[in-house]
Structures are given as C-alpha cells and as structure tokens.
Amino acid sequence: xxxxxxxxxxxxxxxxxxxxxxxxxxxxxxxxxxxxxxxxxxxxxxxxxxxxxxxxxxxxxxxxxxxxxxxxxxxxxxxxxxxxxxxxxxxxxxxxxxxxxxxxxxxxxxxxxxxxxxxxxxxxxxxxxxxxxxxxxxxxxxxxxxxxxxxxxxxxxxxxxxxxxxxxxxxxxxxxxxxxxxxxxxxxxxxxxxxxxxxxxxxxxxxxxxxxxxxxxxxxxxxxxxxxxxxxxxxxxxxxxxxxxxxxxxxxxxxxxxxxxxxxxxxxxxxxxxxxxxxxxxxxxx
Amino acid sequence: xxxxxxxxxxxxxxxxxxxxxxxxxxxxxxxxxxxxxxxxxxxxxxxxxxxxxxxxxxxxxxxxxxxxxxxxxxxxxxxxxxxxxxxxxxxxxxxxxxxxxxxxxxxxxxxxxxxxxxxxxxxxxxxxxxxxxxxxxxxxxxxxxxxxxxxxxxxxxxxxxxxxxxxxxxxxxxxxxxxxxxxxxxxxxxxxxxxxxxxxxxxxxxxxxxxxxxxxxxxxxxxxxxxxxxxxxxxxxxxxxxxxxxxxxxxxxxxxxxxx
Numbered sequence: 001x002x003x004x005x006x007x008x009x010x011x012x013x014x015x016x017x018x019x020x021x022x023x024x025x026x027x028x029x030x031x032x033x034x035x036x037x038x039x040x041x042x043x044x045x046x047x048x049x050x051x052x053x054x055x056x057x058x059x060x061x062x063x064x065x066x067x068x069x070x071x072x073x074x075x076x077x078x079x080x081x082x083x084x085x086x087x088x089x090x091x092x093x094x095x096x097x098x099x100x101x102x103x104x105x106x107x108x109x110x111x112x113x114x115x116x117x118x119x120x121x122x123x124x125x126x127x128x129x130x131x132x133x134x135x136x137x138x139x140x141x142x143x144x145x146x147x148x149x150x151x152x153x154x155x156x157x158x159x160x161x162x163x164x165x166x167x168x169x170x171x172x173x174x175x176x177x178x179x180x181x182x183x184x185x186x187x188x189x190x191x192x193x194x195x196x197x198x199x200x201x202x203x204x205x206x207x208x209x210x211x212x213x214x215x216x217x218x219x220x221x222x223x224x225x226x227x228x229x230x231x232x233x234x235x236x237x238x239x240x241x242x243x244x245x246x247x248x249x250x251x252x253x254x255x256x257x258x259x260x261x262x263x264x265x266x267x268x269x270x271x272x273x274x275x276x277x278x279x280x281x282x283x284x285x286x
Numbered sequence: 287x288x289x290x291x292x293x294x295x296x297x298x299x300x301x302x303x304x305x306x307x308x309x310x311x312x313x314x315x316x317x318x319x320x321x322x323x324x325x326x327x328x329x330x331x332x333x334x335x336x337x338x339x340x341x342x343x344x345x346x347x348x349x350x351x352x353x354x355x356x357x358x359x360x361x362x363x364x365x366x367x368x369x370x371x372x373x374x375x376x377x378x379x380x381x382x383x384x385x386x387x388x389x390x391x392x393x394x395x396x397x398x399x400x401x402x403x404x405x406x407x408x409x410x411x412x413x414x415x416x417x418x419x420x421x422x423x424x425x426x427x428x429x430x431x432x433x434x435x436x437x438x439x440x441x442x443x444x445x446x447x448x449x450x451x452x453x454x455x456x457x458x459x460x461x462x463x464x465x466x467x468x469x470x471x472x473x474x475x476x477x478x479x480x481x482x483x484x485x486x487x488x489x490x491x492x493x494x495x496x497x498x499x500x501x502x503x504x505x506x507x508x509x510x511x512x513x514x515x516x517x518x519x520x521x522x523x524x525x526x527x528x529x530x531x532x533x534x535x536x537x538x539x540x541x542x543x544x545x546x
Contacts, residue, residue: 026338026367027353051367052415075412077351078314082412089410101399104337105371105419112368124376127460128395128448129418134404148461179338179353182367233355242350242539 002172026181033228068098114189161190172216178235230277383424394449
C-alpha cells in the first residue's frame with residue numbers, strides 16, 4: 001500500500017545517491033516539485049531516464065546531480081536547446097554526462113518491457129539510422145518465426161520512478177487523465193515509485209471504467225503537492241506556462257543566471273510554493 | 287495577392303501537399319503550422335496525430351510543444367505513448383509523416399542529433415525523438431525546412447532518420463516497404479526525389495524566386511527537373527488562415543507571462 005507522506009519524506013525514503021531515476025510525463029504532468037526536492041536534498045550521481053528531458057532535467061544536470069542520462073529527445077519543446085544539457089555534453093560542465101540515446105519508439109517499448117517484467121523490447125526501428133553505431137545498447141534480434149531482423153533494446157527498470165497525477169484517494173489510489181505518456185509503464189517498471197498529486201479526495205470516482213488508475217498497492221509513496229507540475233500542466237487544473245518555457249532559454253543560457261535561479265527558486269524554496277500555480281479547478285475536471 | 291513572405295509561401299505550399307484522406311503524424315514547428323492550415327482550408331477532415339498520443343486533434347492555436355493541452359482538449363481520443371508508437375505508427379495506420387530537421391542531404395536523410403563528432407560534438411542538438419521510426423513506418427514522408435547552405439549539406443555529420451539513404455533502391459534493400467520522403471517543401475522551391483536515383487530535384491519554384499537563388503542557398507550542386515513549374519502564389523484564403531492562426535498562437539503563448 002502506498003504511504004501518503006510529505007514530499008520531503010517521499011524523496012528521502014525512495015531516492016538514493018547513485019540511483020537510476022525516471023521522472024516521466026510527456027510534456028504534461030512533469031513532476032517539477034519532486035525534482036526540485038531531489039535537488040534540495042542534495043542527491044548525487046543519479047542516472048536519469050526520461051524520453052523528453054526538458055527543463056526539469058536541464059536543472060538536475062546543471063546542478064551536477066546527474067552522472068548520466070538515457071533519453072530520446074533533449075530539447076526545450078518549440079523553443080530550442082537545453083543549454084545546461086548542452087554545456088554538460090559539449091564542455092563537461094559542471095561534470096561530464098554519460099549519455100545513452102534512443103528513439104522515442106525504443107524508449108516507449110523499453111518502458112513497456114520493464115512494466116511487463118521482460119528483459120528487452122523489440123521493435124521495427126532504427127532502420128538506416130546512425131544511433132545503433134554510437135549506442136551499443138541498440139542491438140538486433142531475429143524473429144524465430146519469420147526470420148525478420150528487428151531492433152532490440154534493454155528494458156528500462158528504474159530504481160525509482162517519479163510522476164505527477166491529478167488526484168489520489170485517501171488509500172493512495174491514483175487517477176491520471178489527459179496525455180498519459182509513459183507514466184503507467186514507468187511506475188510499473190520501477191522498484192519504487194513516488195506520485196505527487198494535485199489533490200487528495202475521499203472518493204476517486206474514475207470517470208470511466210477504462211480510466212487510467214494506478215492502485216495504491218503498485219505505488220510506494222504519494223505526496224500532495226498542488227501545482228507540482230508547473231511550468232508543465234495538469235489537465236483539468238491549470239495550463240502549461242509556455243511563457244515560462246520561452247523565458248527559460250535566457251535563464252539557462254548563462255551559468256551564473258542559472259545558478260542564481262536555482263538558489264532562489266529551488267534551494268531557498270519549498271514544495272508549498274508550487275501551490276500558487278495550482279489555480280482554480282475548472283469545470284473539465286470530474 | 288502578391289504580398290507574402292517566403293516562410294508563408296513555404297507553409298502554404300506544404301499545406302497543399304496534404305489531403306482530406308491523410309492520416310498525418312505531425313512534427314512540431316513548421317510541419318504543425320502547415321498541417322493545421324491544410325485542415326482549416328482544403329482538408330477539413332484530415333486526421334492529425336501528434337506523438338504525445340493525441341489522435342484527430344483540431345487545435346485552435348498552434349502548440350508550442352508536442353503535448354500542449356490544446357491538442358488533448360480538441361482530440362477525438364488520446365492514447366499512451368507506447369500505444370501511439372506500437373499500434374498506430376508501427377502498425378502501419380499512418381499514411382503521411384510530416385517532419386522538419388536541422389540538416390538534410392540530397393537523398394533526404396535528416397540530422398537533428400549533432401554537428402561534429404558524436405562523442406565530442408561542436409553542437410549538441412535535441413536528437414531524433416520520434417523521427418527514426420516516423421521516417422520508416424509512415425506510408426510517405428513530407429519534409430519542410432528553409433533552404434540554406436547550413437541546412438542543405440553535401441554530407442550529414444549524423445543520420446538521425448533515413449530518407450533514401452545512399453539513393454536508388456536503398457530503402458527496399460533494407461526491407462522497407464514505405465515510400466520515404468516524396469516531397470521537400472522549402473521557402474524558395476519544392477523538391478522531389480528523382481524516380482530512379484532518388485536525388486532531390488527542384489520541380490517547382492515559388493513566385494519571384496530565381497534558379498540562381500536556389501543554387502546559391504543549397505550546399506550541394508542542386509539539380510532541376512526537365513519540367514519545372516511555378517508554385518501558385520498563396521490565395522487570399524490561405525494567407526488569411528495562416529496569419530490568423532499565427533496571431534492566435536502568439537497571443538496564447540505570451541498570454542501567461544504573468545503566471546511565469
């Protein structure tokens with residue numbers, strides 16, 4: 001059964017130095033507050049996994065919390081580069097970053113294989129592309145029935161997966177709505193998991209029998225952090241701050257302005273500060 | 287209607303490549319603008335799919351990211367990312383993929399990964415995302431990007447997604463049954479692969495553009511087809527539609543500045 005705890009406890013209990021950590025959310029429901037708590041608690045030597053490392057991983061890389069990263073698209077969506085990620089890869093600042101790069105299809109399949117307790121994933125992928133030449137974890141497998149040669153990648157099995165969701169009930173059952181990305185697969189593939197939520201309610205009342213619910217017994221810790229996905233968004237609660245994503249380009253371009261931003265908005269801040277972004281619950285939420 | 291920019295011409299020429307029957311996997315940026323102009327003009331029933339899992343989406347403003355809430359709010363349905371890539375893309379359900387890129391070569395291979403050596407890149411670009419499998423699994427591929435010497439290069443430092451590889455029947459030799467890139471729409475002209483060699487060849491030149499401009503802005507010795515036509519200028523409806531959606535988008539993306 002999931003324990004409902006503070007964010008500080010959830011991160012303290014589940015994230016250890018050197019862990020392989022997946023913080024997922026495909027543009028939507030990115031667990032920013034939890035990522036900031038990981039930085040505040042000074043976790044180091046993390047191996048980060050995420051399909052679309054955007055601003056949150058730019059921040060973790062920029063503070064030097066990561067030794068490596070497995071990913072498939074590392075940019076600021078619609079804006080351009082992740083400057084801290086680029087500085088780490090191009091100039092090894094603040095430390096070298098070991099990278100393992102895949103395509104989205106391979107990452108999605110690898111999470112699914114992890115959730116399915118399989119050692120690897122197979123896909124019709126990477127044909128004619130150069131990534132297999134630079135990533136030794138992209139191999140091939142021959143179909144025993146047809147002889148077709150397919151791409152194979154290892155399953156993703158994080159030590160801990162962290163996601164953000166709309167709400168949980170008091171037992172810790174979690175409902176996720178909207179663009180659901182790979183969050184379910186990432187949680188089920190991991191040894192431990194943290195889910196931060198916009199609200200905790202008496203009755204979950206999933207809107208459909210097919211709603212995406214993660215049961216309490218498949219989650220390690222749940223923390224109530226309203227606004228915890230800002231500047232990404234929570235469908236039914238608050239919109240994506242595209243202006244923040246555009247503004248991040250300037251902040252992250254320079255090492256000093258980045259460090260000043262981290263001090264003011266992460267090191268000297270608290271999870272409760274995210275609540276100001278939570279807004280009013282609009283009618284679309286059930 | 288004579289007053290339009292090269293970028294507007296590019297987006298509108300790209301939009302015209304799409305039809306009502308297309309099920310289109312949409313890349314962010316220029317492809318997204320073109321696909322939505324098509325939907326708002328001549329192809330109202332086109333199915334637009336973004337890799338975040340939104341299927342049949344009809345955004346009122348262009349998304350900044352591939353997963354803006356606008357896409358989910360206006361979609362017929364939304365699936366998980368593994369389902370998107372496994373059932374819909376790899377399953378062969380998508381007729382057309384629409385991609386952009388940082389660099390392209392004469393066989394329409396694309397690079398969005400690195401400039402310089404992979405291990406010590408001069409410029410680290412975001413990477414491939416969905417492109418490698420979009421390029422191989424969609425029925426055909428359209429590409430849109432501005433023509434420039436930096437973008438249209440003799441040799442790519444890295445092949446992020448394969449177009450026609452080394453040319454000729456390279457795709458077939460690798461077992462691919464899809465067509466690959468069939469059209470590249472730039473701000474100066476439209477290119478299509480030669481039927482035999484698969485080398486990108488100019489087939490249509492935008493109004494007011496000269497052959498010399500095209501030659502000067504391409505990093506390889508670009509070829510022209512035997513018959514080259516002039517791209518029809520944007521119509522009033524096309525221009526108004528594009529400008530309106532761009533204006534709505536700009537307003538929406540800046541509107542939340544206070545919150546940031």
